[in-house]
Each structure stands twice: as structure tokens, then as C-alpha cells.
Amino acid sequence: MTDFNDANTDTIYIAIDVAKYKHDVLICFPDGKQRSLTIQNTLKGYQSILDACKCFDDAKRVCGFEPTADYHRNIAYWLAQNACETRLISSLACARAREMLYKTWDKHDRKDAQVILYLLEQQISEPFYDPLLEGNMDTQEICNTYQQISLARSRCWHSLLNHYLRKL
Secondary structure, eight states, X not given: OOOGGGOOSSEEEEEEEOOSSEEEEEEEOTTSOEEEEEEESSHHHHHHXXXXXXXXXXXXXXXXXXXXXXXXXXXXXXXXXXXXXXXXOOHHHHHHHHHHHHSSOOOOHHHHHHHHHHHHHTTOOEEOOOHHHXXXXXXXXXHHHHHHHHHHHHHHHHHHHHHHSOOO
């Protein structure tokens, strides 16, 4: 069970629905007010998120997003570099919360940002660890190389078994 006594009231929650060219952002300020933005997938767009949070400079910023292909990596890296806590929201958790909140499975970007914000406020998220910032990029590359070699070896072995195994 989540301990809500630990929740910080001086927290700005930033929910981001990530897409290829534009991101929908919903910001919830400590005073309860919300602001929604649509930003471009550029540095200028990323900066507009922090500009919107200028009135609460001393507040902790928690950014949550549902990973979408590799489009979330750029904005997550940039936000982590700018003193924001980055959190991943599971796609399955988003789908279940959307069904619970709206009693429907259909989705659009503004609704997804609201669902992500709800999950952030309920602390249903996982920390995002960027391999470049954490210093384990090389380890990740070695693991990926090993996985590709194992896959190629299995394919080769199965192909040989298929062609050269005598039929009984």
C-alpha cells in the first residue's frame, strides 16, 4: 500500500503524453491549479515546460510519462539534466486507469495526460534511469550485443537441425 503521509505538498506534477512531433503536457501546481500545454519535440518546447513552472521555483518537480518507442528518451534526459525527477508510467497502468476513470477504452492525448497525472499523484510509477546519466551505457550495449549473438546462434542451430536431421 502506498504511504500518502510521505507525499510532499510542495510538488509540481508534470504529466507528459509523448508523441513523435508534439507532446501534450498537463502541469499540476502545489496550489491545485492545472495548466495544459502542447509543446514541440524541440529544446524550445522543453524549455517552455520549465518556464510554465517559474512561479514555483522552490517546489520539487516530478515529471511522469508513458514510454513511447524511443521518443521519451530525449525529453527525459533533458528534464533530468534540469533537476526534475523523471518517472515512468506503465502502459498497462494507463490503460486500466483510463478505463476506471472514464469508463471507456478510447484515448486521446489530453485524456492520456490527465490519466498520467492521476497516476503520478497516486504515486503509481517507477523511476526512470537514463543509461547515459547513470553511466551504464556500455554495460547495456554489451548485454544487447550478447542478446543478438545468442539469437543468431539459436537461429543457426535451428536451421541446421531442420535441414540435416534425418527423418525417422
